[in-house]
Amino acid sequence: MPKDHEGIGASSKRREDVRFLTGAGNYTDDINVNGQAYVHFLRSDVAHGRLTKVDTSEAEGMPGVIRVFTGADFEGVGGLPCGWCVTDRHGQPMQEPAHPVLAQGKVRHVGDPIAAVVAETAEQARDAAEAIEVDIEDLPAVVDMKAALKDDATKVHDDLSSNLCYDWGFVEENREAVDKAINEAAHVTTLELKNQRLVANPMEPRVAVGDFNRATGEHTLYTTSQNPHVIRLLMGAFVLGIPEHKLRVVAPDVGGGFGSKIFHYAEEAFCTFAAKAVNRPVKWTSSRSEAFISDAHGRDHVTKIELALDKDNNFTAIRTETYANMGAYLSTFAPSVPTWLHGTLMAGNYKTPLIYVNVKAVFTNTVPVDAYRGAGRPEATFQLERVIDKAARELGVDPIALRRQNFVTEFPYATPVAVEYDTGDYNGTMDVLEKMADLSGFEARRKESEARGKLRGLGLNCYIEACGIAPSQLVGQLGARAGLYESATVRVNATGGIVVMTGSHSHGQGHETTFPQVIADMIGIDADMVEIEHGDTANTPMGMGTYGSRSIAVGGSAMVRAAEKVINKAKKIAAHLMEASEADIELKDGQFSVAGTDKSVAWGDVTLAAYVPHNYPLDEIEPGLEETAFYDPSNFTYPAGAYACEVEVDPETGKVEIKRFAAADDFGNIINPMIVDGQVHGGIGQGIGQALLENCVYDESGQILSASFMDYAMPRADDVPFYDVDHSSQTPCTHNPLGVKGCGEAGAIGSPPAVVNAVIDALHSGGHKVDHIDMPVSPARVWAAMNA
Amino acid sequence: MPQVSMTVNGKPASGDVEGRTLLSSFLRDTMGLTGTHVGCDTSQCGACVVHVDGEAVKACTMFALEAEGAEVATIEGQAAPDGTLNAIQAAFQEHHGLQCGFCTPGMVMSAAALLKDNPKPSEAEIRDYLEGNLCRCTGYHNIVKAIMAASGQNVGAIAAE
Ligand code: FES
Ligand code: FES
Numbered sequence: 001m002p003k004d005h006e007g008i009g010a011s012s013k014r015r016e017d018v019r020f021l022t023g024a025g026n027y028t029d030d031i032n033v034n035g036q037a038y039v040h041f042l043r044s045d046v047a048h049g050r051l052t053k054v055d056t057s058e059a060e061g062m063p064g065v066i067r068v069f070t071g072a073d074f075e076g077v078g079g080l081p082c083g084w085c086v087t088d089r090h091g092q093p094m095q096e097p098a099h100p101v102l103a104q105g106k107v108r109h110v111g112d113p114i115a116a117v118v119a120e121t122a123e124q125a126r127d128a129a130e131a132i133e134v135d136i137e138d139l140p141a142v143v144d145m146k147a148a149l150k151d152d153a154t155k156v157h158d159d160l161s162s163n164l165c166y167d168w169g170f171v172e173e174n175r176e177a178v179d180k181a182i183n184e185a186a187h188v189t190t191l192e193l194k195n196q197r198l199v200a201n202p203m204e205p206r207v208a209v210g211d212f213n214r215a216t217g218e219h220t221l222y223t224t225s226q227n228p229h230v231i232r233l234l235m236g237a238f239v240l241g242i243p244e245h246k247l248r249v250v251a252p253d254v255g256g257g258f259g260s261k262i263f264h265y266a267e268e269a270f271c272t273f274a275a276k277a278v279n280r281p282v283k284w285t286s287s288r289s290e291a292f293i294s295d296a297h298g299r300d301h302v303t304k305i306e307l308a309l310d311k312d313n314n315f316t317a318i319r320t321e322t323y324a325n326m327g328a329y330l331s332t333f334a335p336s337v338p339t340w341l342h343g344t345l346m347a348g349n350y351k352t353p354l355i356y357v358n359v360k361a362v363f364t365n366t367v368p369v370d371a372y373r374g375a376g377r378p379e380a381t382f383q384l385e386r387v388i389d390k391a392a393r394e395l396g397v398d399p400i401a402l403r404r405q406n407f408v409t410e411f412p413y414a415t416p417v418a419v420e421y422d423t424g425d426y427n428g429t430m431d432v433l434e435k436m437a438d439l440s441g442f443e444a445r446r447k448e449s450e451a452r453g454k455l456r457g458l459g460l461n462c463y464i465e466a467c468g469i470a471p472s473q474l475v476g477q478l479g480a481r482a483g484l485y486e487s488a489t490v491r492v493n494a495t496g497g498i499v500v501m502t503g504s505h506s507h508g509q510g511h512e513t514t515f516p517q518v519i520a521d522m523i524g525i526d527a528d529m530v531e532i533e534h535g536d537t538a539n540t541p542m543g544m545g546t547y548g549s550r551s552i553a554v555g556g557s558a559m560v561r562a563a564e565k566v567i568n569k570a571k572k573i574a575a576h577l578m579e580a581s582e583a584d585i586e587l588k589d590g591q592f593s594v595a596g597t598d599k600s601v602a603w604g605d606v607t608l609a610a611y612v613p614h615n616y617p618l619d620e621i622e623p624g625l626e627e628t629a630f631y632d633p634s635n636f637t638y639p640a641g642a643y644a645c646e647v648e649v650d651p652e653t654g655k656v657e658i659k660r661f662a663a664a665d666d667f668g669n670i671i672n673p674m675i676v677d678g679q680v681h682g683g684i685g686q687g688i689g690q691a692l693l694e695n696c697v698y699d700e701s702g703q704i705l706s707a708s709f710m711d712y713a714m715p716r717a718d719d720v721p722f723y724d725v726d727h728s729s730q731t732p733c734t735h736n737p738l739g740v741k742g743c744g745e746a747g748a749i750g751s752p753p754a755v756v757n758a759v760i761d762a763l764h765s766g767g768h769k770v771d772h773i774d775m776p777v778s779p780a781r782v783w784a785a786m787n788a
Numbered sequence: 789m790p791q792v793s794m795t796v797n798g799k800p801a802s803g804d805v806e807g808r809t810l811l812s813s814f815l816r817d818t819m820g821l822t823g824t825h826v827g828c829d830t831s832q833c834g835a836c837v838v839h840v841d842g843e844a845v846k847a848c849t850m851f852a853l854e855a856e857g858a859e860v861a862t863i864e865g866q867a868a869p870d871g872t873l874n875a876i877q878a879a880f881q882e883h884h885g886l887q888c889g890f891c892t893p894g895m896v897m898s899a900a901a902l903l904k905d906n907p908k909p910s911e912a913e914i915r916d917y918l919e920g921n922l923c924r925c926t927g928y929h930n931i932v933k934a935i936m937a938a939s940g941q942n943v944g945a946i947a948a949e
Contacts, residue, residue, distance in 0.1 A: 013881055020889025021877040021896065023823015023863035030822035123806070203827045203835055203890040203924050255825070255890030256924050288828035508888030508925045678884045678930060685927025709832035709922070717918035717928040722911070722946055747927070 007521035008738075011674035014513045016506070025253045028207035028224045033281035036209065037066050039271065040125035041284070042115040042132050043293065044107035047143070047365040047702020048154070049136035051105060054115055059131040064124030066278050068132065069116045069270070071104035077273065080264060081238040082330040083230075085479040086339050086361070089169035094361070096165075097157040099329040101239065101266045101273070107136060108156055108328035109365050110704055111293025116270055118278050122285070141702030145302060145323040145362040156328055156363040165326050165335065165361035170343040174416060178356035181317035185308035189391035194774045195379045197300035197325065197696040199712060200372045202507075204255020205286040206295060210271030214279065218246050221272045225251040226261045226505050227545020230482065232537050234264040234332065240273055244537075247272075251535040254507035258686070259371040260295045261507070262547045263332035267294070292707040297696055298372020300325035301338060305383040307391055315406045317354040318346055320383060324361045327368035334370040335361060340478050341376030341466070341548075347415035348384045349426045349462045349640055350406040355416045365702040371547065373686055373748040377465045385461045385753035389760065390771060399460050399757075400439075404430060407462075412734075419466055421638045423731040426462065429666050430642045432729045437644040437662035445646065445659075446765065454648040456659070457762025461643045461754035467742035468553030468637035468733075485632035486550070487541035488559035490519070490566050492625035494611035496604035498523075498530045500562075503543010504555030505534050508682075509744065510675045511551060515559060517671050518738065522563050524589035525603055541628055549742030552671060553637050553733065560737045561629035569625060570606045576617040577601050577609060637733045637741040641665035645754035649762040654783030656692055656759055662724040663750060668732040668741040676743045680725045683747020689715035690748075691755035695776050713776070794855045796821065797865030805852045811845075812836045814852035815862060823863040823893045827922070834921030837894035837901075838862045844901035846920070863893035866900070876900055876938045883943070885934035887925035895921050899935045908939050 006012040019025050056068040080099040087093055103114050115132050119125035142148045142156055148163040156163055169175060182188055209222040219242055225231050228249040235249075236242040254261060267284050274282045286294065301324050308317040324338030343357035392399040407426040414420045434440075442458050449456035469475075472483035487503040500515055516530035533539055543555070567587060574592035575582040584595045593600040609616055610625040646660040663680055670676050693713035697705040706712040732739030752775060759777050763770045763786060770785045793802035796819060803818040815821045815838065824847055827835035836847040839861040867873050873881065876899050886892040895918070902909060902917045909917065914932050923931060937943045 014884065016889070017881040017886060018871075018873070020886055020892050021863075021873060021880055022867050022871075023821065023893050025823070025889050027822075027825070027890065029826075030816075123808070201924055202888070203833060203922060204825070204888065205827065254888065255827075256888040258924070288830065288833070510887070674884050678887060678926060681927035681929040682887060682925045683927070685929075686924070688927075708830045709828050710830050714832075714922050714924070715927075716915075716922065717932060718912075718915035720928055722932070723927065723929055 006527040007517050008671050010517060010672065012513050012517055012527065012672055014510050016510065016512045027204055027253045027255055028209065028222050029285050031209055031222050031252065033209060033211050036281035036283045037118050037120060037278065038122040038125045039116050039118050039274065039282050039284045040122065040129045041113040041267070042129040044103065044110060044112040044114055046107065046136055046138060047110050047141035048139040049107050050139060051103060051107060051114065051134070052137050053133060053135035055133040056115060058133065059117060059128040062124065062128040062131055064120035065128045066118045066120065066280065068128070069102060069274065071100055071102040074101045077101060078239045080266060080269065081234055082335065083234065083332045083481050084336040085481065086166050086168055086335040087479060088166040089172055094166035094335055095160045096330060097160055101269050109367050110702060111367055112328065113266055118274055118282055141365040143364055143366065143698050143700060143702050145325055145364060148362050148364050149360065156365055163363040165363055168339050168359045170339070170357045171417065174354055175356050178317050178319050178354045181354050182306055182308045182319055185316055186311040187309045187395060189307045189387055189394055190304065191387045191390055191772055192304045193383065193386060193772055195299045195301040195303070195382055196775050197369065198298045198372055198690055198694050199292055199696050200258040200260035200295060200298055201714060202256030202258055202260060205288055205291045206261065206265065206267065207285045208268045208271040209281060209283045210275035211281040212276040218248065219272055219276065220248045220250065221268060222250045222252065223268050224254050224261050226254065226257040226507060226547055228505065228535055228537050229503055229542050230545055231264050231268060235269050235272065239269045248538045251505060257507045258373040259298065259375055259547060263296050263370055289708055292712065293367055293704060296331040296368050296370035297327065298369060299379060300369050301379045303383050305387045307387045309391060313395060313397060313402060313405060315350055315352040318352050320346065320357050322359045324359055325366065325369050326361050326363055327366045328363060329368050331368040331370035334368060336480065337371050337376045342380050344417050344419045345377050345380035345464065345466060346384065347417050348381065349408060349464050351408045353416060357417070366698055373683065374745040377745065378749045378752060381463045381749050382753050386756060386772065389757045393764070400430065403462055419636060422635055422734040424638060424640050424666060425729060425731050426640060429640060429664050429729040432726055433642040433644055433662060433664035436664060436724055436726050437660065439644065442646065449648050455651055455762040455766040457647050457649065457758040457760065457765060459645045459754045459756065459758025459761055461750055461757060463750040464638055464640040465745060465749050466636035467549035467639055467745065468633050468736065469548035469550050470636060471634055472632050482544065484544050485630050486554040486558045487543040487628065487630045488555065488562045489541050489626065489628040490559065490562040492566055492607050494608050496529060496607040499533055500530060500559055501533045501540040502555050502559060503540055503545065504551045505546040507546070509546065509551055509679070510672070514552065514671045514675060515556065518556060518560065519563055522567065523587065523603060549744040552738065552740045553736055553742045554631060554633055556738055556740060557633070557736045558629050558631035561631050562627045565627035565629060566625055569621060572617060572621055573606045573609050574601050577606065577615065634735050637668070637736070639665060639667050639741040639743065639746055641746055641750050643750040643754040645758040647755065647758040647762055649759060649782060651766055651786065654779035654786060656777055656782060658688060658721050658755065661721055663747065664726045664729055665743065665746050666729040666731055667727055667743045668730055669739040670727055671740065673727065676727055677725050679743045680747045681723050683745060684723050684751045685715055685720055686748045687751025688720050688755060691752040691775050691777055693719060693776050790853060792852050792856050794858045794860050796860045797862060807851065807853065809852045810848055811850040811852050811855050812847035815847060821862050821864050825890055825893055827890065832922065834894040834898060835891050837897040837921065839897060839901065844898055863896060866896060879934040879938035883930050883934040883937055885926065885930045891921060891923040895923065895931055899938065903939055908941060911936065
């Protein structure tokens with residue numbers, strides 16, 4: 001039945017596709033405001049230095065130049081705020097440096113904006129920026145995290161006591177118990193590894209267009225954002241001092257985000273500020289080269305993990321020490337990533353009773369680091385699943401059996417790292433994987449590869465993630481400076497059509513298709529009768545946007561709550577129209593009926609009555625049919641999965657080829673299987689990119705060596721295989737109305753350990769006793785490991 | 789400023805450009821055809837692929853003046869005048885070959901050029917041909933599948949639907 005009207009469970013084709021397939025999308029760079037001027041930022045080409053001169057006089061006289069801005073123009077303006085304050089092991093708040101819109105006094109990373117030229121054309125702005133005279137007194141660049149923490153290290157921020165942002169211990173009370181368990185363990189497996197720095201690289205570079213209406217005093221910012229309301233709040237309240245009712249932020253079609261478009265960036269504040277200052281709309285379009293040095297980067301952790309096991313191979317304790325790179329400034333949510341999005345996931349799918357996580361967050365002269373697809377959870381999963389694989393090899397046990405033996409099997413399960421898993425079936429999900437990946441046929445495939453002179457390896461991985469971010473009160477206690485609810489308004493029109501205005505934002509996820517499927521199911525109408533509006537603060541309720549796989553779990557739940565309110569009111573109207581008791585009214589297939597009778601009225605009759613209330617219970621309820629709900633989740637959701645990767649390694653060259661990739665995920669209930677598959681595919685593609693190809697590299701002087709697609713290896717179509725994905729293992733979330741868990745980050749979390757485990761397995765099959773290779777597992781690294 | 793004239797999607801198009809104006813900028817800024825996207829500045833991403841005299845070209849690698857007199861086809865001209873999607877576009881929708889849509893115009897234009905020369909490409913040939921088209925969203929799975937389907941191949945057996 002649901003499939004007929006494209007409700008929950010239908011692989012409805014996406015309605016947004018038609019505009020994207022015909023070139024009719026409306027991305028921010030497609031927006032041109034009458035009379036707009038263009039901005040070009042002059043950015044630091046050194047990693048660390050004191051600005052001794054910024055002379056704009058020549059640039060100001062260049063053709064087309066309207067005005068040149070420097071840090072001095074922003075002295076009375078707030079800095080970019082950080083949205084999360086982490087408290088350290090000793091109960092002290094983290095060190096939090098100022099983050100000016102344009103550099104003041106010092107530059108702290110290659111790409112730090114020094115000045116901005118506003119001109120009639122983009123070319124004129126660029127030409128003039130080149131004419132700005134800048135003198136920088138070079139300072140030693142701080143690049144390596146451990147070196148940054150030495151007593152004699154140069155400080156990135158002169159006014160902080162050191163380059164240590166915080167030293168976090170979690171759970172601090174468990175520290176001694178964990179030490180003791182590790183000292184007394186029958187076996188301890190230790191691994192040191194890196195989770196390399198990545199660049200998110202959504203295919204659409206960032207863009208900002210600021211506009212100011214002098215007549216009304218209203219500012220508008222068009223921007224490539226995953227969460228326009230958050231930008232409005234942060235920029236309005238903390239940077240520019242503009243109240244929300246005078247500030248509209250629009251994020252139209254957005255060409256991918258992956259986390260990098262969550263954060264509030266200097267260019268957004270600049271364009272908003274400058275539009276008023278020069279009395280012209282001001283547009284900035286990032287080049288890709290600029291994106292590499294101005295978009296927040298991801299990952300960049302260095303970790304030592306120890307896993308303790310008893311004589312029966314039960315996990316007894318985990319201890320980790322991680323250095324997390326913050327870059328030169330604190331990006332919007334940066335402090336939360338290595339802590340609350342990472343430490344809380346260190347239990348993984350396993351019932352390890354004692355866990356202690358230590359994280360030292362460090363300032364360096366590099367681009368700020370913040371959330372990138374998975375954010376903290378890929379880092380946690382990678383350590384855990386690599387160390388489990390190593391332990392299985394050291395102990396000579398089957399890696400799947402070792403995992404199964406230690407799986408959490410009873411729910412709810414309170415981990416020793418503060419979260420409570422509501423549901424899951426890790427054995428069931430592993431069963432699905434074993435079958436779909438044909439693991440029993442692996443040995444035969446290995447022989448076949450060996451016959452061709454290739455080393456074949458099988459890599460397993462299990463992951464759990466905490467999504468549906470997040471219970472506001474909990475995150476408030478943990479240092480979040482924002483609530484993390486979501487909102488929706490369901491507006492029913494007189495003739496029965498529906499517009500849902502959501503605070504959630506789609507930049508590839510397909511909300512315009514999936515959200516109507518839910519409403520269609522609830523009312524029993526055609527999904528085509530439902531339209532989704534998102535991305536414009538002027539017509540959506542205050543919402544927190546899309547990240548952390550939260551759209552359907554939190555935004556969808558808000559929509560369900562608002563729709564329930566609408567339905568309840570509609571039932572009152574229907575009862576009045578049919579002169580029946582409200583308690584007897586049933587809604588099915590778009591018809592309200594009176595239980596036990598053949599009386600019914602159609603959805604459209606009721607909606608019309610709501611707006612033409614001639615025959616209407618006006619003494620009981622107001623006319624109209626429009627409701628808003630804010631939904632604050634009571635827990636995170638916990639998607640989990642089991643992945644298997646098979647690789648072939650060419651022993652001559654070290655080149656790794658992925659031969660098979662299978663992913664079994666438990667996302668709870670699923671609204672649109674086609675879209676969920678696509679999300680997993682994309683995540684796996686990015687995860688394979690991290691495992692085999694991508695690496696953002698700085699040299700010792702703080703120069704970024706991988707600042708274009710020529711040097712930063714993005715996964716291409718011929719780097720990846722077809723993926724086998726399955727979501728039939730389903731344990732619905734127990735605490736949200738749809739029973740959904742979220743699927744956006746799973747692939748990126750689950751795939752890197754599977755790939756690396758497979759490579760290590762392949763090398764062992766060839767007699768190479770290699771414990772670990774850091775990502776990206778490039779041919780050079782594999783060859784070096786084999787020939788060490 | 790020199791003038792350039794060409795045919796875009798079958799219609800005459802002309803405008804004043806600088807010597808350094810790229811074909812991608814001419815299409816986007818002068819012609820208002822914003823379906824051609826710019827995703828990089830090193831000719832790597834393929835978001836800007838259009839056809840010039842029937843050949844797939846990265847519009848960011850060509851000056852507008854170089855297209856003088858040429859027949860240019862962009863994503864905006866691919867569907868029928870009544871809006872009916874062409875076979876490649878329809879296959880992309882049918883097989884969920886796009887998410888954010890930013891790479892999509894370039895993917896569709898590249899796929900069209902591939903299928904013109906090679907009407908039934910193998911999976912490997914498609915992956916190889918798409919070397920110059922980056923997509924960050926789809927992991928390429930459904931793009932490759934859509935192109936196989938558009939060329940009339942049975943994609944039912946491909947993992948995961
Ligand atoms: S914009 Fe032309 S290849 Fe990237
Ligand atoms: S669909 Fe987003 S980049 Fe391809």
